[in-house]
Amino acid sequence: MAIRTVLTAAVIALAASMACAQSQGVSKNEIVLGTIQDLSGPLAAYGKQARNGMQLRIDEANEQGGVYERKLKLAVEDSGYDPKKAVLAAQKLVEQEKIFALLGHIGTAPNIAAMPVLFDKGVINFLPLTGAREMYENPPHKLKYALLSPYYEQMRLALPKLVAEKKAEKVCIIYQDDDFGNEVLKGAEAGLKSMGKDLVEKTTFKRGATDFSSQVQKMKSAGCDFVVLGTIIRETVGTIAESRKNGFNPTFLGTVAAYSDLIHKLGGKAVDGMYATMTSQMPYTDETDLAIRFWANKYKTRFNEDPTIFSVYGYTIVDMFIKGARKTGPQLTTEGFLKAMDLTSFPSDSFGSPKMYFAPGRRLGSDASRLSQITDGRWKVVSDYFGTEAAMQAKAPPAAATATKSTTNGKKPATKS
Numbered sequence: 001m002a003i004r005t006v007l008t009a010a011v012i013a014l015a016a017s018m019a020c021a022q023s024q025g026v027s028k029n030e031i032v033l034g035t036i037q038d039l040s041g042p043l044a045a046y047g048k049q050a051r052n053g054m055q056l057r058i059d060e061a062n063e064q065g066g067v068y069e070r071k072l073k074l075a076v077e078d079s080g081y082d083p084k085k086a087v088l089a090a091q092k093l094v095e096q097e098k099i100f101a102l103l104g105h106i107g108t109a110p111n112i113a114a115m116p117v118l119f120d121k122g123v124i125n126f127l128p129l130t131g132a133r134e135m136y137e138n139p140p141h142k143l144k145y146a147l148l149s150p151y152y153e154q155m156r157l158a159l160p161k162l163v164a165e166k167k168a169e170k171v172c173i174i175y176q177d178d179d180f181g182n183e184v185l186k187g188a189e190a191g192l193k194s195m196g197k198d199l200v201e202k203t204t205f206k207r208g209a210t211d212f213s214s215q216v217q218k219m220k221s222a223g224c225d226f227v228v229l230g231t232i233i234r235e236t237v238g239t240i241a242e243s244r245k246n247g248f249n250p251t252f253l254g255t256v257a258a259y260s261d262l263i264h265k266l267g268g269k270a271v272d273g274m275y276a277t278m279t280s281q282m283p284y285t286d287e288t289d290l291a292i293r294f295w296a297n298k299y300k301t302r303f304n305e306d307p308t309i310f311s312v313y314g315y316t317i318v319d320m321f322i323k324g325a326r327k328t329g330p331q332l333t334t335e336g337f338l339k340a341m342d343l344t345s346f347p348s349d350s351f352g353s354p355k356m357y358f359a360p361g362r363r364l365g366s367d368a369s370r371l372s373q374i375t376d377g378r379w380k381v382v383s384d385y386f387g388t389e390a391a392m393q394a395k396a397p398p399a400a401a402t403a404t405k406s407t408t409n410g411k412k413p414a415t416k417s
Contacts, residue, residue: 023333024123025100031067031325031332033058033318034075034099036089036114037106041080042208043232045262046310047106050129051076052303053314054104059302061322068330072318075099079110081207086110090117100332101126104147104317108132108180119143122334127317127365129310131256132183136363142338145358147317149369149387151180151255154277155187157386158371159228159253160195162275166251168226172201172219174212174239175230184230184255200224205235212239220248229254236274237267244270251275256369261308264377272377277369280316280351282379283307291350312351320346354385 025032035054037047051074058072066072075097077089086107093099094117101124105111108130118125119141127147128135131154136146163171173188175181181204192198201222203215216239219227227243227250229236236258243249252274259278263271281289283296285306295315299307325332327340345357346365356365371383 023100024098024121026070026332029070030073031070032073032075032097032099033321034077034093034097034102035104036077036079036086036093036102036110037104038081038110039076039078041082042234043081043106045233045308046129046260047078049308049310050104050106050314052299053307053311053316054318055314056299056302056311057315057318057322061318067322067325068332070332072322074103079107081107081110083109083113086114087117090114094118094121094123099123100334101321101337103127103321104129104314106130108134108183109178111135112179115141115144124334124337126321129313130180132179134179140361140363142360142363143334144363145341146364147313147320147356148256149277149279149354149367150187150364151183151257152187152190153367153387154255154369155184155228155253156191156194158275158277158369159188159191161383161386162251162253162371163192163195163197163226166226168251170200170222170224171197171226171228172203172222172224172250173199173228173230174203174205174215174219174235175228176232176235177204177206180232180257181230184228188228199228210234210238212242215239216242216246216248219243219250220246224250226251226253229258232257233260233262233266236263237271240267240274241270253277259309259372259379261306261379264374264379269377271374274374275382276372276379278309278372278379278381279366279369280309280312280349280353281381282309282372283312283351284378289350295350316349316351316353352381 037051038044039047058074062071075093079086079089102118103126106129111128111130112134115125124143126145131148131151133150136144175185201219203218229252254276256278259276283292285296287293296307324337324341327344328336342359348355354366354368368385368387370385372379373382
């Protein structure tokens with residue numbers, strides 16, 4: 001009897017040990033989440049807004065009792081948009097903060113550098129803020145979950161549509177010389193190939209560059225009438241401003257990375273007419289859509305500044321995590337969370353985001369995107385969704401269970417997702 005008791009105790013201890021190993025960052029009263037943002041580098045404006053959006057949703061959840069009576073805690077680290085710093089930040093979050101999951105890590109190169117640190121410890125890379133295909137494949141991994149339509153697919157599908165509409169003859173590209181820019185380049189090449197066309201001129205810049213005069217002159221000399229932008233904030237504004245100054249006025253098309261209020265705030269009249277691919281809609285505080293306006297003004301009251309699209313991303317990422325955690329049940333483990341996410345469908349929300357779902361072997365929520373254009377100093381949606389998933393937006397997969405809608409104050413929905 002004594003031996004049986006000892007064996008039973010050993011089995012229980014082993015099971016408890018295994019559960020603990022799967023549940024780093026989860027205690028009786030708390031779930032510790034992490035995020036790595038650029039808070040001091042070229043994407044600092046994006047990073048700070050994403051962090052604020054995350055904190056807003058966490059505060060709402062905690063005010064309502066948390067997730068199964070566990071409060072959410074967000075540990076934030078700054079990468080400065082530097083892959084080496086991102087690795088150090090990931091190590092700190094995983095080894096010292098003991099996070100359960102990393103949410104909304106910004107940047108393609110920083111994510112690629114940091115993921116091995118996460119995966120070695122069984123930590124999920126949840127909905128990073130980049131449209132690189134490596135976020136869900138190349139190689140695939142069960143701990144990857146991707147939010148944004150891939151840059152490659154955005155450009156592959158959007159470029160032929162707009163080139164045909166504008167009757168453009170000479171398409172060129174300026175792109176950041178890194179993983180992000182190369183994804184935009186590959187998508188543009190694939191899109192033009194479907195039309196029997198090639199890029200007339202390709203020109204690059206290093207991350208952090210501020211002078212684009214030589215690149216603009218190169219494209220102008222080539223007679224480009226359409227320019228693909230593998231750019232983010234200041235590179236987008238700098239390229240277009242330099243072009244206008246030199247009487248070079250092609251059609252400009254950027255990706256979701258350039259879909260920001262900062263483009264028209266910093267670029268002024270020069271950037272009017274620019275196109276970009278996007279998913280969720282910009283949350284202007286005077287938006288005619290009541291749900292967006294309600295949320296935007298709530299955010300402004302909380303942080304004393306207008307929200308941006310990255311505020312929306314941050315908020316949505318935490319909201320989706322909460323839904324997955326609630327569906328997992330009171331015993332939150334990594335494996336349990338993965339199973340729950342693979343059975344959850346996320347409807348289109350108040351910001352117009354596409355419907356998303358995940359499954360075993362499917363770690364991209366949706367590849368659908370649409371076009372927006374800066375008109376009179378603000379972004380306006382100018383197309384329906386396109387992509388291989390666009391036709392599926394009206395229905396969820398048969399095995400998926402629809403997630404519960406969230407609220408901000410118990411009365412009015414912040415998002416429909």
